[in-house]
Amino acid sequence: MYSVEQIKKILVNSDHKKTIVLPEGEEPKIQEVANTLVKENISKVIMLFQKTESIPTTLDSKIEVIAIDELDKEPLIQKFMDLRKDKTNFEQATKLMGQANYIGAMLVKMEKADCMLCGITYTTADTIRPALQIIKTSPNVALAASVFIMNKGEENYFFTDCALNLKPTSQQLADISKMTAKFAQSFDVKNPEVALLSYSTAGSGAGEDVVRVKEAVELLDSQTVDFNYAGEIQFDAAWDKEIRDKKFKDCKLTKQTPDVFVFPDINAGNIGYKIAQRMGGYEAIGPFILGFNKPVNDLSRGATLTDIMNTAIITIYQALEA
Numbered sequence: 176m177y178s179v180e181q182i183k184k185i186l187v188n189s190d191h192k193k194t195i196v197l198p199e200g201e202e203p204k205i206q207e208v209a210n211t212l213v214k215e216n217i218s219k220v221i222m223l224f225q226k227t228e229s230i231p232t233t234l235d236s237k238i239e240v241i242a243i244d245e246l247d248k249e250p251l252i253q254k255f256m257d258l259r260k261d262k263t264n265f266e267q268a269t270k271l272m273g274q275a276n277y278i279g280a281m282l283v284k285m286e287k288a289d290c291m292l293c294g295i296t297y298t299t300a301d302t303i304r305p306a307l308q309i310i311k312t313s314p315n316v317a318l319a320a321s322v323f324i325m326n327k328g329e330e331n332y333f334f335t336d337c338a339l340n341l342k343p344t345s346q347q348l349a350d351i352s353k354m355t356a357k358f359a360q361s362f363d364v365k366n367p368e369v370a371l372l373s374y375s376t377a378g379s380g381a382g383e384d385v386v387r388v389k390e391a392v393e394l395l396d397s398q399t400v401d402f403n404y405a406g407e408i409q410f411d412a413a414w415d416k417e418i419r420d421k422k423f424k425d426c427k428l429t430k431q432t433p434d435v436f437v438f439p440d441i442n443a444g445n446i447g448y449k450i451a452q453r454m455g456g457y458e459a460i461g462p463f464i465l466g467f468n469k470p471v472n473d474l475s476r477g478a479t480l481t482d483i484m485n486t487a488i489i490t491i492y493q494a495l496e497a
Contacts, residue, residue, distance in 0.1 A: 193491050197292060206222075217488065291306070324362075388406050392407065410436070
C-alpha cells in the first residue's frame, strides 16, 4: 500500500496539478499547510478569508486568496439557486453564499477547484451539508460514507463508517463495503479483503443487527465485485486467521488480517477507531468522505499540523485519481 510519503511524491511528480480549496484561511495551521503545499509543488491552493484585513502577509505568493467581503457573490447565489431549485430562496442563498464552507463547495462545483478540506472550525455537519447540497453524491451512489486509515509503521487498515451514517441499512453496508474496497485499491492495496463486523460470527448470535449484516453480505453475493469479503464476523475472528479458521470454516478471507473493517453502526465504528488509536497506538488518518462527485474531506477540530497535512495530501490524491 502507498504511504502518505509515496502519495506526496506522486503528486509532486504529476504534470496535472490539482487545486485544493481551504475555506478556513484565518487558521494559522491551515496557512502553514497551504504554504507547504505550494512551496513543495504538491498542488495549487485557494484560500478563503472572511475579511481582506485578515489575510496575512506570510502567505506564499502562488496561493490564490479570496476575501469574502470583496467577492462578487451574485454568480454564486444564482448558481446555488439553480442547483437547489424550489428548495431555497434568494434570501437564504445570499446568506449561505456569505459562508466560506458554502463558497468552497461552490468553487469545486464550478470547477475552480478540484477538492475541498475543512473542519478545523466547522463541525462535520457544516462540512458535509454544503457538499451534499452542491457537489452531491456520484451517480449510482446512494450515500456518502466516512473512512479512517489506521496506520502503524507498515500496517494500514481501513475502518468504515466511523463518522457519518448512524445505523446503515443492509444496502448501505453493502455500498459502504464496495466504496471502501475501491478506496483501498486506489492506494495500491492488492486484492483487498473486507470484513463486515458484528457481535456474531457465521450465525453464532442472533438479533436484528446480525440480520442487517447478514443481508448486506447476501446483497454482495448477488453482485459481481472485485474483492473478497466475509460476514457477519466478530472482530477477533476477522483480525486473526487462526481464530477465524476455528469460528468461520467457510470464510472467503485468505489474508492473515483483512484490509477493510466495516462496522455495523457509528457507535461501534467511532469507539473502535478510538480504541485502536489510544490502546493500539495506531494513527487515525482522516476521516475521508467517500461517495461525492468531487473529494470533500473533514478535519477534526483538534487536528494537528501533521493530521491536516496528511489529510490534505490524500484529498488531493483523491482528486487526481477521480
